[in-house]
Amino acid sequence: MATIAPAPQVYEWEPSNDTIADRYGLDPRTVMRFDLNTPAEANPIAAEVLAAPIWPSLSEYPDADYARIADAAAAYNGVDPTEILVGAGADEVLDTIAKAFLPTGGRAIVPIPTYAMYAVHTSQRGATLDAVLRRPAAEGFGTDVDQVIARLPGANVVWLCSPNNPTGTADTREDLLRTLDAAADLGPDGPMVVVDEAYFEFAPASLIPVRDRYPGLIVVRTVSKAFALAGIRVGYAVAQRPTIARLESYRPPNSITSLSATIAAAAITRADETHARVRATITERERVAAALAAVGLPALPSITNFLLIPVGEVAAAEDLTEALLRSGIVPRTFGAAHPLAGHIRVTVRGQVQDDRLLEAVTAWKANRA
Ligand SMILES: Cc1ncc(COP(=O)(O)O)c(C=O)c1O
Structure with missing residues (x-):
């Protein structure tokens, strides 16, 4: 009989609305996802596209080159479409990068805590994860660049995330450029440096303008966060042409539906509408942060659409989580072994849902007083 190799590290999927509703005796339609960094309201462009006659016909495969998304993303970012790789969400793009650049037995450097999928992709490739602890909250959770630079020789990939999920903070441009320069100094043997800008629109500082200087x-x-389109699964990468050409050879065919492609292209082309909603989200984030501080549960400073809240002991964070879940509010939690144990992370969802969150947090605080 064939032997099955040990499973790679797995992503811990969040329980679905139905599962949570079952567990807490709720109507699934009332469950509010504060754990996924997505706004409560979908981008209205999706409804517009769905109401129009569908072209090309759904009996056909999607256009294999996703040219309409690539063209829209290229115009949005001031690059050439040949510098864009499109994928089914940033997650598929990250997977494609790992397949193209992270060989079995290779090594990937990652500042932690960060987005969990970098560790999953590294493990799935049979590569080693070289984790470097970030600086403390008081120093904005910045990447320990000296540590990262010391480990660059022999590494294949560096996974950077800025602004970083789940801390809600960004690396300084100087730190990012130091890392890129040190990787470039290693020449063709240097690692690829991936900078995940999933939350770019909330704090628009990008490395795309310097791509010409850094082949790695x-x-x-992604369109999942500021563009409010997580359900359509569209993301993209921007890099120099030879890098995109290599990624293209690892890209799966037709993983983005024609509907998703049409909606994504329209939303990216009309990005100014998203930018207006982002400004409202930032105002709302500051309102929620002030209200949390007023009830004695201040969040850490954030430049994104989510807030990281130090609750205290692990047991207190678990107790608050349980109280929120009973109200149909799903926060992001961190297990006891996680560097952010004792914290919860909540998304800024929009005034109606955020008020429900604030009510539930206030009631929990009052009960514990
Ligand atoms: C930093 C980061 N990168 C990528 C993703 C995944 O994005 P997508 O929905 O485009 O796959 C997320 C989602 O939470 C994220 O936080």
């Missing part, structure tokens, strides 16, 4: 730089973006 890959910037990753």
Whole structure:
């Protein structure tokens, strides 16, 4: 009988609305996802596209080159479409990068805590994860660049995330450029440096303008967060042409539906509408942060659409989580072994849902007083 190799590290999927509703005796339609960094309201462009006659017909495969998304993303970022790789969400783009650049037995450097999928992709490739602890909250959770630079020789990939999920903070441009320069100094043997800018629109500082200087730089973006389109699964990478050409050879065919492609292209082309919603989200984030501080549960400073809240002991964070879940509010939690144990992370969802969150947090605080 064939032997099955040990499973790679797995992503811990969040329980679905139905599972949570079952567990807490709720109507699934009332469950509010504060754990996924997505706004409550979908981008209205999706409804517009769905109401129009569908072209090309759904009996056909999607256009294999996703040219309409690539053209829209290229115009949005001031690059050439040949510098864009499109994928089914940033997650598929990250997977494609790992397949193209992270060989079995290779090594990937990652500042932690960060987005969990970098560790998953590294493990799935049979590569080693070289984790470097970030600086403390008081120093904005910045990447320990000296540590990262010391480990660059022999590494294949560096996974950077700026602004970083789940800390809500960004690396300084100086730190990012130091890392890129040190990787470039290693020449063709240097690692690829991936900078995940999934939250770019909330704090628009990008490395895309310096891509010409760094053949190893890959910037990753998504329409899941600011564009409010997580359900359509579209993301993209921006890099120099030879890098995109290599990624293209690892890209799966037709993983983005024609509907997703049409909606994504329209939303990226009309990005100014998204930028207006982002400004409202930032105002709302500051309102929620002030209200949390007023009830004695201040969040850490954030430049994104989510807030990281130090609750205290692990047991207190678990107790708050349980109280929120009973109200149909799903926060992001961190297990006892995680560097952010004792914290919860909540998304800024929009005034109606955020008020429900604030009510539930206030009631929990009052009960514990
Ligand atoms: C930093 C980061 N990168 C990528 C993703 C995945 O994005 P997508 O929905 O485009 O796959 C997320 C989602 O939470 C994220 O936080």
